Amino acid sequence: MNMNTIKRFLALVLLLATPLTHAAVKIEHWVSPSGARVYFVETRTLPIIDVQVDFAAGAARDPVDRAGLAQLTRGLMDLGAGDMDESAIAERLADLGARLGGGADTDRASVSLRTLADADKRAAAFEIMRQVIAEPRFPGEVFERERARTLAALREALTRPETIASRAFWSGLYGTHPYGSQPTAESLSAISVDDLRSFHATHYVARAAAVTIVGALSRREAEALAQQLTAALPAGEKLPATAEVSLPKFAEVHLPHPAAQAHIHLGLPALKRGDPDFYALIVGNYTLGGGGFVSRLMKEVRDKRGFAYSVYSYFAPMQVAGPFQIGLQTKRAQAGDALKVTREVLQQFLAEGPSEAELAAAKANIVGSFPLRLDSNRKILDNVATIGFFSMPLDYLDTYAEKVRQVTAADVRAAFARHVRPENLVTVVVAGD
Amino acid sequence: MVVFGRGAGAVLRLPPDACSIGLTGVPPANCRKFYQKPSIIMRRHLVAPLLGLLLATAAVPASANPFEHKLGNGLRVIVKEDRRAPTAVHFVWYRAGSMDETNGTTGVAHVLEHMMFKGTPSVGPGEFNKRVAAAGGRDNAFTSRDYTAYFQQVPKEKLEDMMALEADRMRHLTLAANEFEQEIKVVMEERRLRTDDQPQALMFEAMNAVAFKAHPYRVPIIGWMNDLENMTVQDARDWYERWYVPNNAYVVVVGDVDHKAVFRAAEKHYGGLKPRALPLRKPQDEPAQAGVRRVSVKAPAELPVLIMGYRAPVIRDVEKDLDPYALEMLGAVLSGHGAARFSKHLVREQRLAVSAGAEYDSSARGPGMFYLVGTPSDGKTVAEMEAGLRAEIARVQNDGVSAEELARAKAQLVAGEVYKLDSMFAQAMEIGQLEAVGLPYTSGDRIIEKLKAVTAEQVQAVARRYFVDDGLTIGVLDPQPLSSAPRRGFATRH
Numbered sequence: 001m002n003m004n005t006i007k008r009f010l011a012l013v014l015l016l017a018t019p020l021t022h023a024a025v026k027i028e029h030w031v032s033p034s035g036a037r038v039y040f041v042e043t044r045t046l047p048i049i050d051v052q053v054d055f056a057a058g059a060a061r062d063p064v065d066r067a068g069l070a071q072l073t074r075g076l077m078d079l080g081a082g083d084m085d086e087s088a089i090a091e092r093l094a095d096l097g098a099r100l101g102g103g104a105d106t107d108r109a110s111v112s113l114r115t116l117a118d119a120d121k122r123a124a125a126f127e128i129m130r131q132v133i134a135e136p137r138f139p140g141e142v143f144e145r146e147r148a149r150t151l152a153a154l155r156e157a158l159t160r161p162e163t164i165a166s167r168a169f170w171s172g173l174y175g176t177h178p179y180g181s182q183p184t185a186e187s188l189s190a191i192s193v194d195d196l197r198s199f200h201a202t203h204y205v206a207r208a209a210a211v212t213i214v215g216a217l218s219r220r221e222a223e224a225l226a227q228q229l230t231a232a233l234p235a236g237e238k239l240p241a242t243a244e245v246s247l248p249k250f251a252e253v254h255l256p257h258p259a260a261q262a263h264i265h266l267g268l269p270a271l272k273r274g275d276p277d278f279y280a281l282i283v284g285n286y287t288l289g290g291g292g293f294v295s296r297l298m299k300e301v302r303d304k305r306g307f308a309y310s311v312y313s314y315f316a317p318m319q320v321a322g323p324f325q326i327g328l329q330t331k332r333a334q335a336g337d338a339l340k341v342t343r344e345v346l347q348q349f350l351a352e353g354p355s356e357a358e359l360a361a362a363k364a365n366i367v368g369s370f371p372l373r374l375d376s377n378r379k380i381l382d383n384v385a386t387i388g389f390f391s392m393p394l395d396y397l398d399t400y401a402e403k404v405r406q407v408t409a410a411d412v413r414a415a416f417a418r419h420v421r422p423e424n425l426v427t428v429v430v431a432g433d
Numbered sequence: 434m435v436v437f438g439r440g441a442g443a444v445l446r447l448p449p450d451a452c453s454i455g456l457t458g459v460p461p462a463n464c465r466k467f468y469q470k471p472s473i474i475m476r477r478h479l480v481a482p483l484l485g486l487l488l489a490t491a492a493v494p495a496s497a498n499p500f501e502h503k504l505g506n507g508l509r510v511i512v513k514e515d516r517r518a519p520t521a522v523h524f525v526w527y528r529a530g531s532m533d534e535t536n537g538t539t540g541v542a543h544v545l546e547h548m549m550f551k552g553t554p555s556v557g558p559g560e561f562n563k564r565v566a567a568a569g570g571r572d573n574a575f576t577s578r579d580y581t582a583y584f585q586q587v588p589k590e591k592l593e594d595m596m597a598l599e600a601d602r603m604r605h606l607t608l609a610a611n612e613f614e615q616e617i618k619v620v621m622e623e624r625r626l627r628t629d630d631q632p633q634a635l636m637f638e639a640m641n642a643v644a645f646k647a648h649p650y651r652v653p654i655i656g657w658m659n660d661l662e663n664m665t666v667q668d669a670r671d672w673y674e675r676w677y678v679p680n681n682a683y684v685v686v687v688g689d690v691d692h693k694a695v696f697r698a699a700e701k702h703y704g705g706l707k708p709r710a711l712p713l714r715k716p717q718d719e720p721a722q723a724g725v726r727r728v729s730v731k732a733p734a735e736l737p738v739l740i741m742g743y744r745a746p747v748i749r750d751v752e753k754d755l756d757p758y759a760l761e762m763l764g765a766v767l768s769g770h771g772a773a774r775f776s777k778h779l780v781r782e783q784r785l786a787v788s789a790g791a792e793y794d795s796s797a798r799g800p801g802m803f804y805l806v807g808t809p810s811d812g813k814t815v816a817e818m819e820a821g822l823r824a825e826i827a828r829v830q831n832d833g834v835s836a837e838e839l840a841r842a843k844a845q846l847v848a849g850e851v852y853k854l855d856s857m858f859a860q861a862m863e864i865g866q867l868e869a870v871g872l873p874y875t876s877g878d879r880i881i882e883k884l885k886a887v888t889a890e891q892v893q894a895v896a897r898r899y900f901v902d903d904g905l906t907i908g909v910l911d912p913q914p915l916s917s918a919p920r921r922g923f924a925t926r927h
Contacts, residue, residue, distance in 0.1 A: 045517050046854055078771075086781070090772030094841045097848020116848055145784060152787045152811055156735040159915055161630065258733055258915060260625045292571070293550070293562035303559060306618025309626050329626050361567060368569020371588050375518030376855045 024398050025380055027387070028219060034230040036209040039388040040222045041380055047117040049215035050381045051126070052102070053133055053229060054389040057109035057203035060178040060242050060319070066191050068150070068183030070203075073196045074104040075146060077111065080139045082131030089128060098125035100132065106179055107242070107319045108389055109203070112381075117216040126225060133204065134232040138196045151188055165263035165430040168253050172426035173269050173323055177245055205236020210388035214381045245269040245321040247424040257431035262335035263327075264432070266342065268424045270324035271317045273390040277415040279403045281315050281324075284412035286362035287354040288346070289313025289326060294361070300345050301328060307338040319390070324420055335432030350420060353413035367401045499864065499874065500692040502699065506708040507680030510699045511864055511874055512692040515857055521688025522586045522857050523595045525603070526865045529676035530579045531654040532799050533714070538664060540656015541672045543576040544620055548669050549583065550574075551612040553605040558612055561598055568594055576654055579798040580869040586858065589689045593698045596684075600702040603682065606673055613666035621662070624655045632732035632910055637740065640908030643728045644742050648719045650799045680708040683868055687861040719744075719800050726906040734912035736787065739807050739818045744904035745793060747801035751876040751883070757795035758883045759891040760803060760899070765842035766834050766892065767791040767805075767825065774825055774838075775807075785813055785821045796870045803899060815909055826900045833893035843885050850881060 028040040036053075059070045078100060079086040093100055098121065102110035111133050115125035157163040167182050174180030211226045247269060271281060282290070289297035289312050301311040311328035326346065330338040354362065374380055374397070387396050499513035531542050552558035565572040570587035585595045628634045638653045645651035656664075684703070686695050722744065748757045768775045768791040775789040789807040805826075809818040853859050864874040872880075 047851060048855060087772045087777060090770055090776075091841065094770040094772065095844055097844045099848075099852075114852060116851060145781070148784075148811065149780075149787050152736060152808075159733055159735050159912075259630045261622070261630055291566060293559070294566045299559070302619055303615065306615040307622070309619055309623035330622060331625065361563070365566045365569055368567075368588060368591075369571065370569070371518060371520050372569070372571065372586055375520045375857065378855055 025374055025384070027384055027394050027397075028222075029388075029394055030223070032206075032211070032223070032226045032230055034206040034209075034227055034233065035235050036206045036211050036226060036230040036233075037388060037391075038211045038213070038222070038226040039384050040212075040219065040226075041214045041384055042217065042219065042222070043214060043377060043380070044216045046377060047216050048114065048377055049117050049122055049213070049217055050112070050114050050377055051129065051214075051225065051229070052110055052112040052212045052381055052385045053129075054210045054212070054385055055109050055204050056107065056208050056239055056319075056389075057199070058104050058107040059181065060106050061199070061203060061239075062178065062181055063195075064181070065187060066195055067181045067187040069191050069195055069199050070109060071104045071183075072143075072147065072150065072188075072191060073199045073203075074102065074109045074111075075150075076138050076143060076196055077132050077136040077200070079142050079146065080137035081128075082135040082137075084128070084131065085137075085139070086142060089132070092124065092128055096121045096125050098128070100129065110385070122217075126228060130229050130232070133229060136200060138193050138200075140193050143193045143196065147188060147191070151185060154183060154185065154188065161257045161259040161261070161263045161430045164255055164257060165265055165428050168255060168428045168430070169265040169267065169325070169426065170323075172251055172253055172428060173248055173267065174245065175248065178242060179245065179269075179318075179320075179322075201234065202236075203239070204233060206230045206233040207236045208239060209233065210385065212381060212385040212388050214377050214384065242320050247421075248426050250423050250425055252427040253429070254432060255428070255430045259431040260332060261329045262332045262338075262432035263329050263428075263430045264335060264339055264342070265325060265327050265428045266339075266346070266425060267323050267325035268420065268426060269321035270419045271315045272321050273317045273319060273392065275317070277419060278317060280407050280411040280415035281419060283359070283362050283366065283404060283407040284349075284354060284416055285313055285315055285324075286366060287358040288349050291362065291365065294365075296345050296349065297326065297328075297342065300341055301338060305338075305341065307331075307334060307341065311342070332431050332433045335429055339427070339429065339432075346420075347422070350413075350416055350422070353409050353416070356409060359407070359409050359412070363404055363407070366404050370401055498692075500696075501874075502692075502696040504679065504700060504704050506704065506706055507678075508699070508703050508706070509683040509868075510696060510703075511683065511685045511868075512690065512695045513685075513687040513860055513864065514690060514692060515687055515854075515860065516689045518857075519589050519689050520586065520857065521589045521592045521686060521690050522584060522861050523592055523599070524582055524584045524685040524861050524865055525599045525682055526580055526582045526685065526869055527676055527682050528580055528869060529672075529681065530577050530581060530798075531652060531656075532578045532649040533676065534649060534652065534656075537660060538656075538668045538672075539652045539660045540620070540624075540654075541664065541668050542581055543655055544617065544661070544664060545669050545672045545677075546574050546576045546581050546583075547616050547620055548608055548613065548673075549602055549606060551609065551616060552607045553601050554607065555605070556598065556601055558607075558609070561602070564594070564598060570595065577869075578650055578654060580865075582865060582869075584858075584861070592686065592688070592690060592695070593702070596698050596702045599684075600706060603677055603679065603703070604706050606677070608666055608670050608673060610666045613669060617661060617664060620655070621658065624658055624661065628653065628655060629658070632730070632734040632912070633738055635732055636728075636730040636738065636908050636910040639728050639730045640740055640742065640906060643726050643908075644744075644802065644906035645719055645800070648717050648799055675712055678709045678711070679703060679706045681711055683865075685861045685865045685868075687857045687864075723903050725902050727909070728906070729909040729911045731911045731913050733915045734910060736808050737815050737818075737912055738910040739809070739815050739822070740908040741805040741819065741822060742802045742906045742908070743805075743900050745801040745803040745899050747797045747870075748795050748872060748880070751872060751879050754883075755891060756895050756898070757801070758880075759887050759895040760793050761795050761884055762839060762842055762887045763829065763834070763892050763896060764791045764793040764803070765845065766829075766838045769842055769845060774828075775822075778825060779807065779821050783821065784810055785817060786810060789822070796866065796872060798870050819907070826896060829893060829896040830900065834889050836889060839887070839889055839892070846881065846884055 025041055030038050032038050062069045098115040101112045113129045115122045171180050209230050213222045289295045297311045301307045307330045308328040313326040315324050316322040499511050502510045550561050565585050568587055568591040570585045572585040574583040642651045746756050748754050779786040779789045787808045787810050792804040805822045807818045807822055867874045
């Protein structure tokens with residue numbers, strides 16, 4: 001598309017375009033002949049197509065002595081696939097103006113692509129994506145180099161107080177559960193190219209794939225695209241479910257570090273996808289520490305006492321119980337005082353829940369800000385891919401506001417009592433005096 | 434390279450080998466992992482990195498859109514209609530940043546930004562955030578060297594409420610002493626978080642203080658800790674009275690709005706605010722440099738980092754200038770994508786670097802600088818890293834760049850123009866940032882045309898002209914083992 005075309009096009013888009021998301025996002029869903037689940041939102045206001053393919057290939061799938069395998073596997077897929085070496089992939093994408101992304105978190109590994117919708121550009125971009133997903137080469141010398149770079153990055157990260165705190169927090173919450181496993185120099189050194197090949201063959205399979213497509217194409221084109229991306233994958237075996245989490249005992253971990261600020265985390269494993277308490281916890285957490293500048297933690301820790309620049313709490317729903325976490329950083333000499341105030345705020349909230357005024361304010365913001373969550377193709381993609389990967393109800397976005405409205409203060413108290421028990425709370429303090 | 438982390442929701446993005454930035458001067462969020470250039474600091478740490486959105490380059494106006502209206506008090510209002518979703522973003526920009534500060538009160542621009550949330554006679558302390566939240570909105574603010582900006586993202590029907598709130602605090606801030614006493618502590622915690630405990634940020638701060646001797650770009654945006662410790666509420670009041678007037682501000686709105694209605698609302702809420710003459714701004718031009726400047730900083734870390742900063746021009750005249758555009762394209766050829774030169778040669782082929790990148794921002798109120806950044810691989814030295822970066826520059830100086838490389842950079846530019854339209858926030862940022870540095874927002878499309886017109890000869894010429902030792906400052910992070918580092922703490926008098 002040349003600049004003049006773009007300008008003409010923009011004139012149309014910006015002045016005449018029909019609204020994208022006034023009411024709801026219409027998600028079309030089907031299963032591709034390959035076995036992959038497909039989620040599609042057609043939107044033609046911009047000449048862009050976004051595609052994301054998610055697999056149950058996150059770090060929770062690492063073998064016990066190979067922590068880091070899932071993320072190395074995903075990282076290497078972009079660096080040589082099909083008939084392309086790493087430079088060819090990057091150069092072809094750059095020539096097309098296409099952007100390949102993704103990564104691996106704890107549950108999920110993703111390959112994502114943003115491309116212009118022009119027929120010549122998108123076809124070439126889709127073919128690169130197909131090869132990255134289905135035909136990664138895992139060249140030995142690229143693997144050796146990337147592992148060396150990863151080791152260097154790990155060594156650097158292990159000097160950082162925020163990394164030390166985060167690793168201790170996840171270890172404290174999950175222990176020997178797969179969510180608690182962390183890459184080390186030893187585990188990375190134990191990984192071989194064959195491990196990557198085998199991990200890819202087992203986990204990047206069609207029946208475990210969720211394909212999300214958002215943008216300027218028809219249902220028929222989306223069907224063909226989803227099949228193109230997944231047809232060459234093995235159908236695959238159903239992967240074993242991630243083990244349920246057993247709760248930790250109350251613990252307080254103090255680790256030394258020369259930093260000027262202490263990094264403090266409190267939390268426990270708390271919430272899995274699909275839990276009916278989800279709405280009560282989200283609404284309640286807004287008042288506790290999720291509502292930015294208006295939360296109780298922000299008022300007590302930052303506004304009243306000037307203890308911290310950043311203080312927050314959140315629930316991260318995952319395949320099995322993901323963490324509830326409170327975090328802050330404060331001058332090391334006042335770490336004890338800041339922790340004390342934080343605990344008091346939490347205890348009071350657990351005992352009393354939100355006031356009616358706080359509950360109303362939380363709902364007003366969560367419901368009122370809902371359009372902001374869906375006002376771009378990128379945001380729609382992120383939401384729909386999450387719905388697809390976790391097999392959430394297709395009307396999740398349509399019913400979200402109503403379910404938030406129905407939450408009562410009693411629901412919040414009861415849900416917090418079930419999910420945030422003080423006897424299971426793990427506290428980590430790095431660099432506190 | 435894979436950077437490990439735990440969690441759910443946002444998928445970890447694979448970090449790039451190399452980083453490059455566009456006209457806005459903000460590196461992609463994932464670049465900040467290895468190179469923290471604090472070009473903008475925000476009031477609150479965002480869990481989801483907002484800065485990733487800001488990679489816009491420049492605007493492509495479609496017919497009359499955006500629209501502009503100037504109020505009688507000098508306040509300009511720029512509206513871009515984007516009807517894709519029922520939301521709007523509202524920005525107020527003030528042309529006052531850390532470069533307008535004086536010695537002894539460094540950091541006051543940013544402190545005032547914090548104080549802007551602490552109440553007016555009609556909207557009490559903390560009430561601003563409450564009202565934005567009640568409206569289903571999100572808000573924040575940020576301070577840069579060149580400007581201070583405030584924004585709210587809201588459902589479109591709440592836009593006028595946001596204008597009323599911003600207009601109120603433009604002239605009626607209370608600036609109470611007790612609020613200041615608490616908030617200055619928060620700002621000192623922010624400095625500890627962003628700078629004192631970030632080895633790369635410390636090094637970058639030290640490097641700027643050496644690269645610039647006369648120009649206020651030598652001072653960190655967050656301010657020196659000792660200045661924060663000694664700051665008074667009167668310093669904040671003086672700053673507010675000096676710069677927070679409608680004739681030093683402009684409003685940018687992007688969203689599902691009718692520009693005429695926005696102009697009417699702006700007249701109603703902002704129109705009554707009194708203008709005042711602004712203080713004279715002195716140029717404080719940097720004297721000529723003769724010879725390489727070097728600085729090293731010790732901090733607890735594992736990997737060394739090398740930054741080489743070359744003095745470079747920025748856009749002052751969109752039509753007449755040539756070199757800033759050629760330097761932008763050079764940056765793209767060196768590190769604009771995964772197979773750009775630094776990544777291909779230094780990281781992959783020679784295995785000299787764990788990561789390497791180039792950063793150049795062609796838009797700024799003050800002097801420009803073209804940065805090269807590298808972290809040497811295990812077993813390689815900082816001196817070898819420097820030699821490797823210098824060899825890449827020499828290749829461009831001697832052999833130029835290929836037509837293919839230049840075409841690739843331009844293809845990304847064109848695609849980026851379309852992708853940018855997926856974010857109202859990015860569109861508003863682009864308008865605001867052009868205006869902040871004195872370039873008309875309408876020049877966005879001309880800037881893109883000028884970038885597309887850059888030739889290989891021009892790229893080679895700027896490599897020869899600006900990559901010279903007399904304009905070079907080198908910063909090195911000298912990593913120290915954790916166990917030997919002294920416990921650092923900063924006594925304050927609060």
